[in-house]
Amino acid sequence: MSQSNCLPNSAWLGNEAVEGYLDNAERAVMMAKAARKIEELFDILKVDHRNDHNTRDTPGRVAKMLVEEILYGRYNAPPNITEFDNAARYDQLIVTGPIDVRSTCAHHLMPIYGVAFIGILPSAEGKIIGLSKYDRIVQHFAARLQIQEELVKQIERHIVETTEPRGLAVRISAVHMCKTHRGVRAPHASRMVNSTFYGELATNASFKSEFLQECASLERQ
Known part of the structure; x- marks a missing residue:
């Protein structure tokens, strides 16, 4: 069992795992x-x-x-990662999404719903993980009290620690019902969008631009 996302019971932070599950x-x-x-x-x-x-x-x-x-x-423990040999030594950008996001706002216990996109730069010498596992990872970390700024970082941290890619990007676009169903009562078209970038996807402007373009294309579809 990985302890990277666990804290002692004395902490009990709402978006962290309970130690030992x-x-x-x-x-x-x-x-x-x-x-x-x-x-x-x-x-x-x-x-x-x-x-x-x-x-x-x-x-x-x-x-x-x-x-x-x-x-x-x-x-519960995060989903197991299914790995495949990178036989073709593929080292270009992979983008998957939209992945459904269903979470709960830590501030008012109201639903957060939207979509996530994940970009991966695999290592030619490394492994490629099963595509459905990205969906399961997003679902796992969304299933707790969250704020969107921390959700993208938890997803990023887990994928980086378990798969060691050359680069990674996570982007979420979501509606927060704590804003649409109470308080200001904003329209449902009002969304929050945020991203996090790691490795070559943080330092290589070309890869970052390609990821953002693919996100826009996938969301339009």
Whole structure:
């Protein structure tokens, strides 16, 4: 198990993994405890979860959703990386996307949704990883309380540490419902776009420009 994305339990940062992750029994205990706390919250908000047929089982459903879906990436190990020999010694830019992003804002617990693009400059002497793994990596790090500025860096760090590419770029374009459904109530066309660049994709202007052009082309499609 990689410890690169784990912190001691005393930290418990919302977008970092819980040290050691959780097994099935530990997740079940967490869901049961969380359901009881959500019941308490409903009592405070004067929502009848005992007699109302619509909300009777809601605390349990919400607790299960949080542990097994919304925050899944905190309690489970990152996906295994499938590697293939770079037999053709391919060393040019690979861009994959759009990859669906579904996350939750750490500030207001509202959904973040959009797309990610990943650019990879593989090493001719190295390995090439299975294309679907990039989707799974994005999904894994999005499944926790996030801010977009840190999400791109977590994805970058994990791919760099596990695959050692010559260069890497991660770009996310997303809608934040903490902005569209509350506060200023911005239109859904309002998005946040940010990128991070590593290695030759940070230092080579030609590769960086090619990556951004491919992102624009893929998003239009």
